Amino acid sequence: MAALLDVSGLHAVYGSTRVLHGIDFSLEEGSITALLGANGAGKTTTLRALCAMIQTEGAICFDGVRIEDKATEEIVRLGIAHVPDGRGTFVHLTTEENLRLGAYVRRDRRAVAEDFERIYGYFPRIKERRHQQAGTLSGGEQQMLAVSRALMLRPRLLLLDEPSFGLAPLVVREIFDIMGTINTNEKVSILLVEQNAAMALDLADHAYLIETGRVVFSGSADEIKRNDAVRHAYLGY
Amino acid sequence: MITASLVTAAPAATNKRRAIGVAAMLLVVCALPFVVSNYHTFQLTLVLVYAIALLGLNILTGYNGQISLGHGAFYAIGAYVAAVMMGHWGVPYWLTVPVAGVVCLAVGFLFGLPALRLEGLYLALATFALAVSLPELLTDKHFDQWTGGVQGIVIVKPDPPFGLPVNQDQWLYFFTLAITLVMFVIGWNLLRGRVGRALIAIRDHPIAAEAMGVNNALYKSLAFGVSAMFTGVAGALGAIAVQFVAPGSFTYFLSITLFIGIVIGGLASISGAVYGAIFIQFVPNISDQISKAAPWAIYGVFVIVCIYLMPDGVAGGVRAIWRRAGSRRAGAHLRD
Amino acid sequence: MNAFLDQIFAGLATGGIYASVALALVMIYQATHLVNFAQGEMAMFSTYIAWSLINAGMPYWAAFFLTIAIAFVLGVLVERIIVRPVERAPVLSVVVVFIGMLVIFNSLAGWIYTYTIKVFPSPFPKQPLHWGGHFVSAHQLGAVGVTLVVLALLYAFFRYTSLGLAMRAVAQNPESSRLVGIRVGRMLALGWGLASAIGAIAGMMVAPTVYLEPNMMSGILLYAFAAALVGGIDSPAGAVLGGFLVGVLENLLGAYVVGNELKLVVALVLIVGVLVVKPSGLFGKVHVTRV
Numbered sequence: 001m002a003a004l005l006d007v008s009g010l011h012a013v014y015g016s017t018r019v020l021h022g023i024d025f026s027l028e029e030g031s032i033t034a035l036l037g038a039n040g041a042g043k044t045t046t047l048r049a050l051c052a053m054i055q056t057e058g059a060i061c062f063d064g065v066r067i068e069d070k071a072t073e074e075i076v077r078l079g080i081a082h083v084p085d086g087r088g089t090f091v092h093l094t095t096e097e098n099l100r101l102g103a104y105v106r107r108d109r110r111a112v113a114e115d116f117e118r119i120y121g122y123f124p125r126i127k128e129r130r131h132q133q134a135g136t137l138s139g140g141e142q143q144m145l146a147v148s149r150a151l152m153l154r155p156r157l158l159l160l161d162e163p164s165f166g167l168a169p170l171v172v173r174e175i176f177d178i179m180g181t182i183n184t185n186e187k188v189s190i191l192l193v194e195q196n197a198a199m200a201l202d203l204a205d206h207a208y209l210i211e212t213g214r215v216v217f218s219g220s221a222d223e224i225k226r227n228d229a230v231r232h233a234y235l236g237y
Numbered sequence: 238m239i240t241a242s243l244v245t246a247a248p249a250a251t252n253k254r255r256a257i258g259v260a261a262m263l264l265v266v267c268a269l270p271f272v273v274s275n276y277h278t279f280q281l282t283l284v285l286v287y288a289i290a291l292l293g294l295n296i297l298t299g300y301n302g303q304i305s306l307g308h309g310a311f312y313a314i315g316a317y318v319a320a321v322m323m324g325h326w327g328v329p330y331w332l333t334v335p336v337a338g339v340v341c342l343a344v345g346f347l348f349g350l351p352a353l354r355l356e357g358l359y360l361a362l363a364t365f366a367l368a369v370s371l372p373e374l375l376t377d378k379h380f381d382q383w384t385g386g387v388q389g390i391v392i393v394k395p396d397p398p399f400g401l402p403v404n405q406d407q408w409l410y411f412f413t414l415a416i417t418l419v420m421f422v423i424g425w426n427l428l429r430g431r432v433g434r435a436l437i438a439i440r441d442h443p444i445a446a447e448a449m450g451v452n453n454a455l456y457k458s459l460a461f462g463v464s465a466m467f468t469g470v471a472g473a474l475g476a477i478a479v480q481f482v483a484p485g486s487f488t489y490f491l492s493i494t495l496f497i498g499i500v501i502g503g504l505a506s507i508s509g510a511v512y513g514a515i516f517i518q519f520v521p522n523i524s525d526q527i528s529k530a531a532p533w534a535i536y537g538v539f540v541i542v543c544i545y546l547m548p549d550g551v552a553g554g555v556r557a558i559w560r561r562a563g564s565r566r567a568g569a570h571l572r573d
Numbered sequence: 574m575n576a577f578l579d580q581i582f583a584g585l586a587t588g589g590i591y592a593s594v595a596l597a598l599v600m601i602y603q604a605t606h607l608v609n610f611a612q613g614e615m616a617m618f619s620t621y622i623a624w625s626l627i628n629a630g631m632p633y634w635a636a637f638f639l640t641i642a643i644a645f646v647l648g649v650l651v652e653r654i655i656v657r658p659v660e661r662a663p664v665l666s667v668v669v670v671f672i673g674m675l676v677i678f679n680s681l682a683g684w685i686y687t688y689t690i691k692v693f694p695s696p697f698p699k700q701p702l703h704w705g706g707h708f709v710s711a712h713q714l715g716a717v718g719v720t721l722v723v724l725a726l727l728y729a730f731f732r733y734t735s736l737g738l739a740m741r742a743v744a745q746n747p748e749s750s751r752l753v754g755i756r757v758g759r760m761l762a763l764g765w766g767l768a769s770a771i772g773a774i775a776g777m778m779v780a781p782t783v784y785l786e787p788n789m790m791s792g793i794l795l796y797a798f799a800a801a802l803v804g805g806i807d808s809p810a811g812a813v814l815g816g817f818l819v820g821v822l823e824n825l826l827g828a829y830v831v832g833n834e835l836k837l838v839v840a841l842v843l844i845v846g847v848l849v850v851k852p853s854g855l856f857g858k859v860h861v862t863r864v
Contacts, residue, residue, distance in 0.1 A: 051752065076754035088749035090742055101742055104735065105754035149753070304665070354849045358608060362802055363848065366841035369795070373838050493672060500669040531684035537677035541655065544670050548662035 091135030102152030293467025302440030315472025345465020389483025503552025588820020613794030648769025805857020
């Protein structure tokens with residue numbers, strides 16, 4: 001089975017600083033894959049590179065289509081939804097308007113209406129606050145909103161950048177559980193960047209460890225959880 | 238981001254090269270009035286005048302980040318001070334220049350105080366209000382006996398002193414040149430020292446500057462005052478050169494022209510004042526020659542094209558050329 | 574008392590024009606953090622185009638709507654050809670580009686149409702309306718009406734349509750907008766087109782009163798700019814309110830305080846006074862800078 005996402009030899013630069021030095025990884029359809037590593041390892045950069053938000057070299061293949069030369073807006077239309085670090089919420093718009101924007105590129109109005117209901121089902125608190133200004137939501141709710149907005153695209157692939165950032169562990173648990181459910185029910189593949197390796201490994205099927213812009217280890221989540229040496233060296237626990 | 242042309246420690250060879258360059262330029266500049274016509278000498282005098290004005294505006298906007306769309310007002314005040322003193326009180330022309338400077342220093346400082354509350358667009362509007370208001374005040378009936386109302390004041394062209402073998406235009410050129418050099422030296426000393434650094438710090442990060450002990454309010458108001466002083470001196474010199482002041486010469490368009498001058502010349506750059514002065518003096522003439530029917534349209538095109546080619550002004554463009562030449566000389570071993 | 578109310582109403586009529594232009598300025602400012610100083614000249618130029626169409630025999634309303642369409646296209650072209658290449662330049666450089674545009678439009682209008690003033694027709698009847706002891710110019714009433722209709726349409730557009738929502742999103746957060754698939758460049762062009770169209774409407778409403786000539790809009794732009802600032806440069810509602818306020822202020826100053834020559838000066842001084850007291854304008858967001 002061909003991978004949904006196949007990345008080879010990915011280099012990325014910010015101005016004149018090279019941040020990624022040839023990353024290779026791939027992702028099977030329907031799986032949850034985690035990119036783990038310390039601060040500054042290049043995980044967020046990898047996600048931004050996938051969405052053409054920075055300059056890259058190398059090959060990125062999504063569902064058989066080479067996307068490294070496409071613009072962000074086009075990549076979104078191919079079915080990749082990116083929840084950036086910091087959530088990227090439109091803070092001055094209402095919750096509902098944020099969700100409407102998530103479905104901006106879709107033409108199937110009835111299906112979009114259905115999706116609203118489904119997503120409100122996953123995140124009832126979002127439904128409660130749908131007419132509220134998005135910037136007034138709590139951190140956890142904003143994260144839920146950010147994920148909901150991404151799901152309104154009906155993406156094939158969901159990119160999550162540090163969803164646990166700044167959130168209490170219970171809230172993170174709640175969100176991760178819902179992610180797992182969504183992955184099972186909706187068959188949305190997930191690429192998860194996380195500093196909280198323990199929680200990520202509980203959710204993910206596979207994981208790649210990144211250090212200073214290179215992949216240093218890869219394997220199934222179970223393998224990594226069992227491999228003490230790797231965990232100590234790269235994940236700090 | 239605008240980077241100021243700070244003078245850093247340079248090796249002796251570069252200093253020597255720079256000194257030779259400056260000397261050569263001075264030689265050319267002094268020789269010019271003898272090789273070109275009187276009218277061109279007059280135009281060059283105006284270039285010098287504008288250079289002083291632009292240096293003044295640059296101190297405020299380029300180095301200190303306070304936008305002024307009203308500096309024409311200070312130019313006008315300086316011009317009228319000179320005209321009134323010469324026309325009504327028979328004061329010798331050379332004395333009017335420092336007086337104009339002092340008057341404008343005070344007026345600028347006073348204007349800078351309420352301006353402390355405003356920033357960016359709001360300050361731009363406030364200064365533009367000044368630019369629009371001044372011609373109205375100058376034509377107002379209450380001040381007619383001083384300002385000469387709409388007709389303005391005519392000034393007698395000064396003669397060269399001590400029977401020097403130069404004509405009036407040439408003398409005015411050298412007089413203006415001397416003052417230009419003095420003002421630029423003052424400006425240079427101001428900007429490369431503590432004051433300059435404080436101004437730049439306030440521009441780039443006012444909170445950090447205040448936290449480091451810079452008295453923002455004082456420096457910002459002083460910047461307004463000093464900037465107005467430079468422009469007022471320029472105004473006085475300009476009035477003497479043109480021999481005439483009238484409200485019609487000092488509309489808001491002058492303020493806009495000065496603003497265009499510093500941006501095209503190069504913000505936060507001393508040489509930028511000279512490039513800008515050359516632009517605002519000559520490009521309108523060139524535009525007129527290209528098209529008598531719509532000269533300002535041509536001027537507008539020149540302005541836009543200049544910004545396209547050199548978004549950081551001519552000074553920025555020159556810096557980029559030097560940098561490229563320098564890095565090539567430094568060698569490829571510095572590359573990754 | 575009658576005369577006073579007349580002045581207020583006249584002020585509201587011109588205020589509507591200022592409100593429209595101020596709104597156009599704020600729209601572009603929200604999307605790009607730039608004030609388009611050439612807005613007035615573009616509006617003037619569009620009004621000349623309308624004049625040409627009417628002169629060639631086209632009925633008023635046909636020319637009106639065609640001009641709006643042409644102005645829209647003009648705005649899009651200006652964004653693509655002149656603004657897009659300098660979008661990464663320093664702010665003040667872009668301001669100078671706008672000043673350059675201002676000068677070009679003004680000069681072109683003078684060249685093509687000469688500086689002789691022209692009469693621009695009003696679609697509203699010439700007889701004043703008699704209304705409870707007042708005479709109200711039908712054109713003034715009509716101008717206010719048109720302004721209100723335009724404002725209502727814009728409000729509905731931004732509030733209820735997808736495109737309007739997308740434009741608001743781009744103005745607030747271009748990066749997140751890309752992540753939901755919005756083509757940011759197109760939204761900017763659209764914004765410029767809309768602003769230009771609004772300006773054209775303002776121009777066509779004001780030309781019958783002040784007569785059409787190349788410098789027609791420069792005073793209006795100044796008042797509109799001041800109005801936008803008084804209202805708070807990032808508040809569309811503030812811009813509209815500011816426009817009406819400034820219109821009334823100008824009229825009252827001109828009629829009762831200083832006469833027509835000095836009213837601009839005094840109005841500006843008062844406005845600047847307001848800004849010194851409330852530096853972000855009456856309804857602007859006070860930006861709290863975090864260290």
